[in-house]
Amino acid sequence: MARLRLAVLISGRGTNLQSLIDACADAGYPAEIGIAISNNPDARGLERAARAGIAARTVDHRPFADREAFERALDAALGEADTGLVCLAGFMRLLTPWFVERWRDRLINIHPSLLPAFPGLDTHARVLAAGARVSGCTVHFVRAEMDRGPIVVQAAVPVVEGDDEARLAARVLAAEHRAYPLAVRLIAEGRVRIAGDRCVIDGEEESGATLFSPSSPGGR
Numbered sequence: 001m002a003r004l005r006l007a008v009l010i011s012g013r014g015t016n017l018q019s020l021i022d023a024c025a026d027a028g029y030p031a032e033i034g035i036a037i038s039n040n041p042d043a044r045g046l047e048r049a050a051r052a053g054i055a056a057r058t059v060d061h062r063p064f065a066d067r068e069a070f071e072r073a074l075d076a077a078l079g080e081a082d083t084g085l086v087c088l089a090g091f092m093r094l095l096t097p098w099f100v101e102r103w104r105d106r107l108i109n110i111h112p113s114l115l116p117a118f119p120g121l122d123t124h125a126r127v128l129a130a131g132a133r134v135s136g137c138t139v140h141f142v143r144a145e146m147d148r149g150p151i152v153v154q155a156a157v158p159v160v161e162g163d164d165e166a167r168l169a170a171r172v173l174a175a176e177h178r179a180y181p182l183a184v185r186l187i188a189e190g191r192v193r194i195a196g197d198r199c200v201i202d203g204e205e206e207s208g209a210t211l212f213s214p215s216s217p218g219g220r
């Protein structure tokens, strides 16, 4: 079966891009990266793409007159790369409804919280301030409203005493690096069906695992 062609959109360090690069390096993985695109010419993720021998391009948003002109250039680059699925991975530009509709159901994002809780920026600080005992990450299809859309995969991690933003972010990031390749694999295998605001996952099995936080062996 042909592998699903990904375009990974980044703005910064690109550790989620790296997790997808690593997953795609396995010949049995059902997706491949056609291109990595950054809106920021200084993004460290561009070096990761170069190191992996992956096509990379900068589409700098700054010379464009408006958001839509930038997105038309982005759209052209995605088309040229024969993109089947766009993966936002720390891409720090808001997308207009035009772009979101054009790539509807072929555009996913990763967010460092258990959506719909804590959408937006400064996620980890807000999780800590709220005293939540569990956080995590979400891979979802993108809709016009920020950090909303049918959820493909979530992974949960505990929030523990002594956590600061950096410690919690690192724990969530490690979960992100497993969740994004899993979500892409499920989509590439054709196991994800979008039903209204939800995803239905074909062949899903119950793992039986419960995450307690604070941890409680035996759950008592």
Ligand code: GRF
Pocket: 010, 012, 013, 014, 015, 016, 017, 089, 090, 091, 110, 111, 112, 173, 176
């Ligand atoms: C990740 O935490 C992701 O969830 C958020 O931006 C961060 C990107 O990190 N959308 P990286 O550039 O992939 O390392």
